[in-house]
Amino acid sequence: MTALRSRRAVAALGAVSAGLLLLSACNKPTPLATVTVGTDSVSTETDCYNDGKEITTAQAAPCLDQKSKDIKSIKVDPDDTVRLGVDPSIADQGWTILMNGQPLTESSKKTYRTIPGSVFFNAQYGASGNSTLVSIKEGENKVTGLWSFKLEKAS
Numbered sequence: 001m002t003a004l005r006s007r008r009a010v011a012a013l014g015a016v017s018a019g020l021l022l023l024s025a026c027n028k029p030t031p032l033a034t035v036t037v038g039t040d041s042v043s044t045e046t047d048c049y050n051d052g053k054e055i056t057t058a059q060a061a062p063c064l065d066q067k068s069k070d071i072k073s074i075k076v077d078p079d080d081t082v083r084l085g086v087d088p089s090i091a092d093q094g095w096t097i098l099m100n101g102q103p104l105t106e107s108s109k110k111t112y113r114t115i116p117g118s119v120f121f122n123a124q125y126g127a128s129g130n131s132t133l134v135s136i137k138e139g140e141n142k143v144t145g146l147w148s149f150k151l152e153k154a155s
Helices: 001-027 057-064 088-093 117-121
Strands: 033-037 038-042 072-075 081-086 095-099 112-116 130-139 145-153
Touching: 001 072, 001 130, 033 072, 033 095, 038 072, 038 088, 038 130, 038 145, 057 130, 057 145, 072 117, 081 117, 088 095, 095 145, 117 130
Parallel strands: 072 145
Antiparallel strands: 033 038, 033 081, 081 112, 095 130, 130 145
């Protein structure tokens, strides 16, 4: 009976050790960015993140491609308020909201910003059509991360 308990204890210890080894081999997830409109929200990690190191223009280009299938979308009525939020680690570096690749706001160190929904479909701000690519750019003087969302005009 004692030998059976010993084998079970060794097996359990081995399983725990293997699990910890696997966890240590995993990459740390990137910080999240979130867009909320009314009660709907979408969050995303990004492939355009290098743990605080600068991202080249070539590395950033796919994240600013509105045709990318990985970009999450959310419906926005022009009368809605759009809330964009970031993890504190993004806010600490400063972040800017981009609309179709162009700065829409100045850099901020707050964890969220609010913008009227009408802005995202206004030609004065560079919008055209019924959808707009909105990106969050981490970094004040250099790009260290990009999170993108597609805002679709609600009919």
